[in-house]
Amino acid sequence: MPATFDPRDPDWKARCLASYEQQPVCRTLGIELTVLEPGFCEMRMPFRADLTQQHGYFHAGVVTTLADNAGGFAAYTLMPAGAEVLAAEFKINLLAPAKGEVMIARARVVKPGRTLVITQVEVAMLEEGRERDCALMQQTAICVFPK
Amino acid sequence: MPATFDPRDPDWKARCLASYEQQPVCRTLGIELTVLEPGFCEMRMPFRADLTQQHGYFHAGVVTTLADNAGGFAAYTLMPAGAEVLAAEFKINLLAPAKGEVMIARARVVKPGRTLVITQVEVAMLEEGRERDCALMQQTAICVFPK
Amino acid sequence: MPATFDPRDPDWKARCLASYEQQPVCRTLGIELTVLEPGFCEMRMPFRADLTQQHGYFHAGVVTTLADNAGGFAAYTLMPAGAEVLAAEFKINLLAPAKGEVMIARARVVKPGRTLVITQVEVAMLEEGRERDCALMQQTAICVFPK
Amino acid sequence: MPATFDPRDPDWKARCLASYEQQPVCRTLGIELTVLEPGFCEMRMPFRADLTQQHGYFHAGVVTTLADNAGGFAAYTLMPAGAEVLAAEFKINLLAPAKGEVMIARARVVKPGRTLVITQVEVAMLEEGRERDCALMQQTAICVFPK
Numbered sequence: 113m114p115a116t117f118d119p120r121d122p123d124w125k126a127r128c129l130a131s132y133e134q135q136p137v138c139r140t141l142g143i144e145l146t147v148l149e150p151g152f153c154e155m156r157m158p159f160r161a162d163l164t165q166q167h168g169y170f171h172a173g174v175v176t177t178l179a180d181n182a183g184g185f186a187a188y189t190l191m192p193a194g195a196e197v198l199a200a201e202f203k204i205n206l207l208a209p210a211k212g213e214v215m216i217a218r219a220r221v222v223k224p225g226r227t228l229v230i231t232q233v234e235v236a237m238l239e240e241g242r243e244r245d246c247a248l249m250q251q252t253a254i255c256v257f258p259k
Numbered sequence: 260m261p262a263t264f265d266p267r268d269p270d271w272k273a274r275c276l277a278s279y280e281q282q283p284v285c286r287t288l289g290i291e292l293t294v295l296e297p298g299f300c301e302m303r304m305p306f307r308a309d310l311t312q313q314h315g316y317f318h319a320g321v322v323t324t325l326a327d328n329a330g331g332f333a334a335y336t337l338m339p340a341g342a343e344v345l346a347a348e349f350k351i352n353l354l355a356p357a358k359g360e361v362m363i364a365r366a367r368v369v370k371p372g373r374t375l376v377i378t379q380v381e382v383a384m385l386e387e388g389r390e391r392d393c394a395l396m397q398q399t400a401i402c403v404f405p406k
Numbered sequence: 407m408p409a410t411f412d413p414r415d416p417d418w419k420a421r422c423l424a425s426y427e428q429q430p431v432c433r434t435l436g437i438e439l440t441v442l443e444p445g446f447c448e449m450r451m452p453f454r455a456d457l458t459q460q461h462g463y464f465h466a467g468v469v470t471t472l473a474d475n476a477g478g479f480a481a482y483t484l485m486p487a488g489a490e491v492l493a494a495e496f497k498i499n500l501l502a503p504a505k506g507e508v509m510i511a512r513a514r515v516v517k518p519g520r521t522l523v524i525t526q527v528e529v530a531m532l533e534e535g536r537e538r539d540c541a542l543m544q545q546t547a548i549c550v551f552p553k
Numbered sequence: 554m555p556a557t558f559d560p561r562d563p564d565w566k567a568r569c570l571a572s573y574e575q576q577p578v579c580r581t582l583g584i585e586l587t588v589l590e591p592g593f594c595e596m597r598m599p600f601r602a603d604l605t606q607q608h609g610y611f612h613a614g615v616v617t618t619l620a621d622n623a624g625g626f627a628a629y630t631l632m633p634a635g636a637e638v639l640a641a642e643f644k645i646n647l648l649a650p651a652k653g654e655v656m657i658a659r660a661r662v663v664k665p666g667r668t669l670v671i672t673q674v675e676v677a678m679l680e681e682g683r684e685r686d687c688a689l690m691q692q693t694a695i696c697v698f699p700k
Binding site: 425428429430431433434455456457458459460461465466467468470471472473474475478490492493494495496497498499500 | 572575576577578580581602603604605606607608612613614615617618619620621622625637639640641642643644645646647
């Protein structure tokens with residue numbers, strides 16, 4: 113569906129990276145922003161046993177946290193200067209246990225609206241050098257301007 | 260929509276509490292199981308600045324983690340002995356910033372199917388003694404039997 | 407979650423009814439607007455064998471059409487004069503076969519935002535005088551102003 | 554995400570086409586099954602003014618009906634002989650007005666589970682020879698065996 117996008121803010125990259133730096137949750141959980149392009153964001157998170165559910169895999173909420181974060185930043189790359197991004201809603205299907213050494217979320221903008229930006233996020237687990245899909249998200253981000 | 264439910268497993272409560280104890284993510288994030296009834300679960304999580312997004316409120320992923328957890332346990336109360344519960348998918352609307360001292364998720368079973376159990380989860384923030392809605396989730400939990 | 411709402415447009419009812427009259431899909435499928443209050447809408451649709459799936463029940467898409475319609479009008483009651491309503495997205499769980507004489511959708515506003523209005527819609531089938539839940543929707547409606 | 558799939562039922566195509574023939578809603582709304590491959594389904598529906606909303610475009614519920622149908626059949630291609638397919642739940646984002654001469658839904662299986670099959674459906678409108686995205690769905694289909 114998507115394609116390439118022209119960012120409306122020439123400083124989109126610096127703006128996004130500054131916002132990422134301001135998110136304590138990323139440091140706390142070990143979420144790294146690894147790729148950022150107009151309409152695209154990849155984030156990675158190394159496995160941590162203290163964030164697992166009863167079977168020893170990442171909890172679905174942790175999978176969602178990574179996916180939602182990546183989706184929000186993919187959307188944010190296309191927003192204008194001065195804007196802030198919030199997740200309005202999302203839906204995620206958990207496709208397989210989040211088992212492996214590193215979790216990777218790749219988010220793409222599907223529709224860059226003026227107010228609402230729709231993204232799609234694929235989450236995979238890297239296990240012994242091989243990636244396996246573990247979740248799929250569809251997200252609505254909203255562009256807001258601080259008063 | 261829902262009503263009252265008859266659990267199929269007489270030991271539903273002990274089974275659920277044991278499963279809750281086995282989730283490292285709950286201890287790590289400070290998630291407490293505060294109410295458990297057949298088809299219902301309430302969980303609480305005190306505010307933590309290190310789990311916030313750029314505006315100082317709980318990150319949407321953290322809100323989701325609490326909601327998904329509560330939904331899963333509400334579903335799990337109605338599953339048979341020997342079963343395990345997994346989140347198959349969910350959708351959440353973030354209604355307001357997760358701002359306050361304590362986050363509360365209340366999950367109710369809407370449809371207790373044999374394989375799929377549908378729940379609805381309301382999340383509120385307790386701020387200065389007053390609760391304010393902050394998210395609404397619709398979730399599908401799946402009942403699986405370990406091989 | 408919800409409560410009562412004060413409409414921002416004193417002519418909300420006339421505006422909503424006029425919009426309902428302008429929807430050919432309602433006439434074609436036999437959708438009737440049966441209750442309209444601020445933040446609430448009920449719609450009904452008598453069973454029609456030509457709108458069924460392979461088992462003789464209403465197709466999930468038809469269930470969704472009724473639910474989405476009711477949600478949109480519940481949201482629209484709270485929008486200002488001059489506004490139009492569009493569904494931005496929704497998620498629906500099909501809880502039971504849509505079997506019976508009349509399908510009823512009841513939509514309530516959960517969050518009446520300025521731009522986004524979140525609704526929750528319960529769909530039931532009336533069969534031999536008894537209602538049975540058949541679907542649950544969570545919907546985001548957006549308020550737009552024609553240029 | 555997806556790839557190619559090996560159907561578990563050698564007669565998958567005949568089984569799917571027979572099921573399509575048994576859906577009155579397809580005939581009533583003019584939905585045509587145009588491509589069917591293992592894990593993939595394309596359906597088309599010519600524009601009809603009597604299925605529009607207040608602006609003269611296909612109603613969101615009609616868009617959803619086409620998408621859900623295509624998703625269900627994509628899932629059904631991979632199910633075993635004797636199985637039936639039901640939509641358990643789905644979420645759809647409406648990306649643009651459903652304006653044009655023909656609506657096209659293309660559904661791909663993302664995860665072919667034994668019980669749950671996850672699909673992703675892209676809906677486009679064909680207008681003056683050019684396709685434009687109008688909706689994106691993520692769907693959970695369930696495999697059931699008639700008693």
